[in-house]
Amino acid sequence: MKGRLHSIESFGAVDGPGIRTVFFMQGCPARCLYCHNPDSWGTDAGRDIEIDEILHWAERGRPYHGETGGVTFSGGEALIQGEFLIEAMKALKANGFKSAIDVSGTYVDEFTEEAIKTCDLILLDIKHTDPERFKIITGRDMDTLFEIIDMINKHDKHVWIRNVVVPDLNDTEEDMIALNDFIKQIKNIDKVELLAYHTMAVSKYGKLGITYRLKGVPPMDGERLQELRKLIEY
Ligand code: SF4
Helix, strand or coil, X not given: CEEEEEEEEEEECCCCCCCEEEEEECCCCCCCXXXXXXXXXXXXXXXXXXXXXXXXHHHHHHHHHCCCCXXXXXXCCHHHHHHHHHHHHHHHHHCCCCEEEEECCCCCCCCHHHHHHHCCEEEXXXXXXXXXXXXXXXXXXXXXXXXXXXXXXXXXXEEEEEEEECCCCCCCHHHHHHHHHHHHHCCEEEEEEXXXXXXXXXXXXXXXXXXXXXXCCCCCCHHHHHHHHCCCCC
16 A cells, blocks of 8 residues: 655654654645645645555664654645555554654544544644634634544544644634633643744745745744743643
């Protein structure tokens, strides 16, 4: 079986616990306003990858993974390749690797539940807690996020919550209180990460000929983010 790969990060330190081998899978159904990987959207770009190569890169990372690290599948939206992810994670588990999936909450299909069941950790993006804003940010309906939360709870999966904070979009105290309330429905939260919106990807849009819709929005202020972080209970 083949997957479609965007790129590999051999020493990922921000996509789950410890040092991780991160596979950025190609393709995403969402079109988030602040996406920093617009080159990962199309399913026709990237290159093929087989399970053996996944194992090869994981093996290269093994000395650095330690007790807490492992493999993360990110994207794009890795779950659009759910069947491949299931096979890859089963092979990884058989070889002693722990797997995480970075989930945008914008996509579900017949393989999603099995993929969630098979992984060891979910990195769950909460794009927004309000359905209208969720749609404005992602271009997708929020139903899929609720379906995924149900699957996560059903299979007792541990979760890292991730929320990108964007000036004037979701950076108020009310937004943080809403986020706090929203994530109470998720059973096993190990960590909540507030990620500062940045503008480093803007030039990619120019090269791809795609309009950057948050033009003029400044990067999220670090001190303000620290203040907002205090409002999160986890
Ligand atoms: S889900 Fe992730 S990869 Fe897809 S558009 Fe949104 S930020 Fe980009």
